[in-house]
Every structure is written in C-alpha cells, then in structure tokens.
Amino acid sequence: MWYLELENLAKVDPELVEMMKKEIDRQEYSLELIPSENFVNPALFEAMGSVLTNKYSEGYPRKRYYGGNQFVDMIEQLAIDRVKKIFGVPYANVQGYSGSPANFAVYMATCKPGDLIMGHALPDGGHLTHGWKTSFSGIFYNSVQYHVKQDGYIDIEEVRRLALENKPKLIWVGGSAYVRQFPFEEFSKIADEVGAYLAADVAHVTGLIIAGEHSNPVPYVDIIMTTTHKTLRGPRGAIIMVTERGLKKDPLLGEKIDKAVFPGLQGGPHDHTTAAIAAALNLAMKDDFKEYGRQIVKNAKALADSLMKRGMKLVSDGTEVHLMLIDLTPFGKGKGIFVQEALDLAGITLNKNTIPADPSSPFYPSGVRLGTPAVTSRGMREEEMDIIAGMIVRVIDEVKNYEMPDEKEKRAEVLKKFREDIEKNEVIKEVKQDVVELCKRFPLYKK
Numbered sequence: 001m002w003y004l005e006l007e008n009l010a011k012v013d014p015e016l017v018e019m020m021k022k023e024i025d026r027q028e029y030s031l032e033l034i035p036s037e038n039f040v041n042p043a044l045f046e047a048m049g050s051v052l053t054n055k056y057s058e059g060y061p062r063k064r065y066y067g068g069n070q071f072v073d074m075i076e077q078l079a080i081d082r083v084k085k086i087f088g089v090p091y092a093n094v095q096g097y098s099g100s101p102a103n104f105a106v107y108m109a110t111c112k113p114g115d116l117i118m119g120h121a122l123p124d125g126g127h128l129t130h131g132w133k134t135s136f137s138g139i140f141y142n143s144v145q146y147h148v149k150q151d152g153y154i155d156i157e158e159v160r161r162l163a164l165e166n167k168p169k170l171i172w173v174g175g176s177a178y179v180r181q182f183p184f185e186e187f188s189k190i191a192d193e194v195g196a197y198l199a200a201d202v203a204h205v206t207g208l209i210i211a212g213e214h215s216n217p218v219p220y221v222d223i224i225m226t227t228t229h230k231t232l233r234g235p236r237g238a239i240i241m242v243t244e245r246g247l248k249k250d251p252l253l254g255e256k257i258d259k260a261v262f263p264g265l266q267g268g269p270h271d272h273t274t275a276a277i278a279a280a281l282n283l284a285m286k287d288d289f290k291e292y293g294r295q296i297v298k299n300a301k302a303l304a305d306s307l308m309k310r311g312m313k314l315v316s317d318g319t320e321v322h323l324m325l326i327d328l329t330p331f332g333k334g335k336g337i338f339v340q341e342a343l344d345l346a347g348i349t350l351n352k353n354t355i356p357a358d359p360s361s362p363f364y365p366s367g368v369r370l371g372t373p374a375v376t377s378r379g380m381r382e383e384e385m386d387i388i389a390g391m392i393v394r395v396i397d398e399v400k401n402y403e404m405p406d407e408k409e410k411r412a413e414v415l416k417k418f419r420e421d422i423e424k425n426e427v428i429k430e431v432k433q434d435v436v437e438l439c440k441r442f443p444l445y446k447k
C-alpha cells in the first residue's frame, strides 16, 4: 500500500522515509495504550494526503475570502451536516486545528480576558486548557479549579460551592484522565444557578457518546468541543458544537464561535483534514461503530480487572470509560517515569500521569495512564486484555524499586543508570518478544 511503501516520497527524500518507516513499524509491532491515541481507517489517508492541502479557504462555506472554493464548500458543509445529524445539534464548526485552539475559541466566544472561569484541575484528570496556570487559559483568564474526591469522582459539592462563591462566566466539564462518566446534568444545574456558560470537552469520550456508552452532554451543556482523532478515529482536528440550550441562552453563540475560530484565532482551515473528518463521521454513523465503542469499554473494564487481580492499585478502583490510571504510590512516589520507559522498551506505550493528590510533580508523577481505543481498533478483545495486563505487571515488577531522588541534581544520574539497566533486562526483552507476537496476530496496517 502506498501509505506503507512511500515509494514516491523515497525518491525525493529517502532520509525522511527511513524515519517514517521506523514509525510505521513501531505502530505495527507495539501495543498502543495511550488513551488519547488511535489508528485511523487507512481509507482516510487518501483524504489527508490529497490535493485538498493545496487550497486556501479562509471563511466559511459560501462566505470565503478566496475564489475556487466551490468544492471545498461542499466538503466542509458535508462535515458540518454530519456533525449536526450525529449529535442532534443546530450548529457546528469543523475548522479547529486541534483541541487546545478549539478550546481557546470557546473562551473567545464567551469571555473577555480576565473573566473568571472554572475547570477541572489538571492533576485530577482535567485538561491544561481548562484553566491550568501554565496554559493560556490560566494566564489570560482568572481561573478557579475543582477537584476529584478520594474515591476518584468529581467533587460536585466543591463545584457548586466554588461556582456560588466565584460566579464564573464559563464552566468546563470534561478532561483527559477521568475514569468515571462526566456528570453533565449536575453541572447544568450549577451553571444555571450562577448563569454561567457550560462547555463540555468530550475529546476523549466522543466515540463512546456516539456509541451510547457514555451519557450524552447535548441536553445539558451550551457548547461541546471534541477533538476528532481520539475515540472518533479521525484525523487530528477539532469540532465545536452549540446546542439548542446554548442558542437559547445566547442566540448569537454559533456566530461568536465562528468568528472566534476565524478570524479570531486561526487562518485558513486545513481542508484535507476537514475531508477526513467528514469520512470519519460517515464511518461513525455505521452500526459497527456502536459495537466498536462498546468493545472499547468492555476491554477497558477487562484490563482494569486483570490489573487489579494482579495486585495493581487503580485510581477510583476501576473505570467506566476507555481509560484507567495505575496508582504507583504503593511502591513509592514519582515512579511513573520508570514504568513508562521500561514499558516503552518492551513495546507497550502508555504515559506517566499525575494521580489525584499526587505526592510528586507533573514531570515525575506517581501514576501511569492507559486505555483501550487503539488496541480495540486492531481487533483485540477481553482475552488479549488479560494477556496485556500480565505483561504490564511483569515489567512493573522489574522496575518498581527504582527511586526518584528529591534532589533535582541527582535525578539525571539515577535515570542514566536506570536506562542502562533496563536495556539489559531479560524479562523486558522477553515481554518485547511476546508483544511483537501478539501484534502479528492482530495486524494493523500490514495486512
């Protein structure tokens, strides 16, 4: 297949193709457990790698700043119509380059710089763009953050109290490391009490919402932002929707979102991405997408149970979505980096992640985050989740006693020794072999 062989690109840039082929093999022969990643249907590569990348289309369908957009108009309108149909919303913008700029557009449409906003704290499973201090959202806006309780569920009483005390203009519900379902209805009551806009960031769970595996935010929130490359299995991009509820609150909200995306924030839309979004939405409308969403959650529950059965502690003792967090504090604090790197070497990709009330820092957190969308895309089921849990625990057992020193200047030396040790570790080498064999049984693109 052209997207594996890259013959023409090799003629103009063999050095680049060598690197790309290594990445193709990495994806084919490793287990991708980062819960925000996925594999697109290869048919979408034909949209992403198409002549549409040549076009400038600033503006919106039938209201462009450049000529020659008659066909791009049709493509963008197709994507918009499919979003409206799938989610039952009156308004959609499909031009967001990715989740963070799309969230920025939501701020621009609803707030002025310095306004008070409220979001889910990053270490508790929220997102940088929901008001975290190092992001534009915590720099340009006055941010108040809510948290999860010890049981891993959002502290809805804290949300209510903070909202009543601070009267935010905008409240976010959603995040990137939350293992329970987002309580949209409770948030809507609080937003109504204080007159705030309520925005749901469902980037992680869109595919689950479409499949009916996660509660639907549409009746409860004003604005919905989703990326298109996670559980939706599309290209890297974003969609912003306004609901009937949102238009009732502010009839101009759709226009404000459009103006915020362009000219407020972005330039020309990526038309090749828009086309691939349209195709991903078409696939998501098929019955087998519902089955896919169901299997993601079944696999996540199976993986969580298998890890706990083998003695691992999970945040909130499990999951009801596509992801979970292993709490590594029973072995000590700041162990996420050791586990991530050792598993990476074994061909199992996940990411170090903070856990609620993490005793360490975001760069050296005490947990790892993993999920099942990508392995489900390649056809794996509960049986394979049990095998994967066994592999993960074998590797964790090899590295759980490494300690990250509190003194910053000693860390590089510890990591250097750790990296030398894992390169030589026989168990990690064995697991790597098992991973390759398992991946060959569930081919990704090399069919």
Ligand code: DSN
Pocket (backbone or CB within 6 Å): 036, 099, 127, 176
């Ligand atoms: N980086 C994404 C994730 O991994 O969840 C969120 O933006």
